[in-house]
Amino acid sequence: MTDHRTPAPTFAVVGHPNKGKSSIVATLSQNDSIAIALEPGTTRHSQAYDLTVDGDVLYTLVDTPGFQRPRQLLAWLEAHSLSASDRAETVAAFVNQHRDDPRFHDECELLTPLVEGAGIIYVVDGSVPYSAENESEMEILRWTGRPSLALINSIGADDYSEHWQSALGQFFQVVRKFDAVRAPFNQHLSLLKAFGQLEPAWEQVLDSAVLHLSGQRAQRKSQTARLIATALEEMMAWQEKRTLTAPQSEAHARDTLAEQLRQRWYQHQRKREQSLRLAIEALYQHHRVQRQEAELRWHSEHDLFSEGSRQAWGVSRTYLTTAGFGAGAIGGAGLDAITLGSSLGTGALVGGLIGAAGSYFYGDRLTLPVLKIGALRHGLQTASFGPVQDSQFGYVVLGRAVDHWWHIAHRNHAGRDPLDLEPSDSHWLDQLDSPHRQVIHRALTRCRKQRALSSEQRQQLAETLELAMDLYHQWRTAGG
Ligand SMILES: Nc1nc2c(ncn2[C@@H]2O[C@H](COP(=O)(O)OP(=O)(O)OP(=O)(O)O)[C@@H](O)[C@H]2O)c(=O)[nH]1
Ligand SMILES: [Mg+2]
DSSP states (O other), X not given: OOOTTSOOOEEEEEESTXXXXXXXXXXXXXXXXXXXXXXXXXXXXXXXXXXXXXXXXXXXXXXXXXXXXXXXXXXXXXXXXSSGGGHHHHHHHHHHHHTTOGGGHHHHHHHHHXXXXXXXXEEEETTSOOOTHHHHHHHHHHHHTOOEEEEEEOOSSOOOHHHHHHHHHTTOSEEEEOOTTTOOHHHHHXXXXXXHTTOHHHHHHHHHHHHHHHHHHHHHHHHHHHHHHHHHHHHHHOOEEEEESSOOOSHHHHHHHHHHHHHHHHHHHHHHHHHHHHHHHHHTTOOOOOBSSOGGGTTGGGOTTSHHHHHHHSOOHHHHHTTTSOOOOOOGGGGXXXXXXXXXXXXXXXTXXXXXXXXXXXXXXXXXXXXXXXXXXXXXXXXXXXXOSSTHHHHHHHHHHXXXXXXXXXXXXXXXXXXXXXXXXXXXXXXXXXXXXXXXXXXXXXXXXTOOOOHHHHHHHHHHHHHHHHHHHHHHHTTO
């Protein structure tokens, strides 16, 4: 727990205009609502952002406007200071006297949190050369007497960080490289540890912040696994039903009905998938992720039900045979029982069909649900569409969900690029061992037969999905 006797430290993120100050604040406070833009002068006022975990504020970051007139400000300080011992007071006096002076609006905004006791995070752009202009800024910051750290954030492609390192080292206790957009989570943590080194009173608070954030990250992963498990359960079992008042004997009427129910079924599945996306994004405090298109057309060429989607996300035949089901090829006679496209060559079918517990699934193709019309009872008939007839659909949903999770979990809050989810061409789930494959496969099969999972089975599925997520991460980071 956070020690409530020690207040959470506050850091003011300061520097030249347009060097990534707001980006650093967004990433370290996990807040994607902060304005970040190409134009200098985007941030006009100082604004504090808390990082909270379970209601505890772990630290506060203050986003500030950039220095506009550092030389004039430094000249004023030098003219008004009597000795080195009154420098911090001289800075405070400057702010007091210039609060309403429009020429020094930005300087007063950025110095105020420092006068009030914040630590300093000075941000520079390592992709442009060091310039003497920065010296006045660094000198002013030194005058405040506050604990300070410099971050070299790289906006462009060039690298001048070594020059920066030696210059910054003369003014700041700690100098670190930190890319607001790309720095991985463990670098966020090591940066927090570095903040703790600035002042003895902050060390323990920031060490505990690191623990809290690591714990939160692990928890978010488990929660994601549960969210995916629930979505899979619902989507596998989903059925559109309608009660018919007149018997649907005519082929034309049946086709129309099938089309209506099919549309509704697809729409429901797409919406359910979208709500899963949003739930995972909310869990990671990403509220403004831009996807390429409107919800239902999201990644339309890899739509939930397309052949491309199946190829990208479905599992292989080999996978299915090792999911623990009695595998056996069925001869041509069995084919009529399944709604397969006629385009499939016989060669592709050999060994491809697996009979399991009275159901069929075909590893190389997504079998779509069909319209069923029940027997006439009391003058009424029920028409139904769904659930899916095989589990391949579940693997597609799972693959897409895990991929989306991974991108969200590794997205910094300074990121403003649209999220483009490229389908994978590798069956990463092949890394999963046979017992765990069985857990997933049994759950999917159970759900599509509309038998509810017990709470134990649900828990087991979520734990297995979490393992699958780890494997996905390993596959990704191994350069897959
Ligand atoms: N590639 C890359 N771009 C960055 C990074 N940090 C900032 N930028 C870009 O640099 C520009 C300025 O970023 P801001 O975070 O708004 O900079 P700022 O210092 O707050 O700017 P002002 O508020 O105008 O003083 C934006 O276009 C950002 O997208 C980074 O780490 N990598
Ligand atoms: Mg800004």
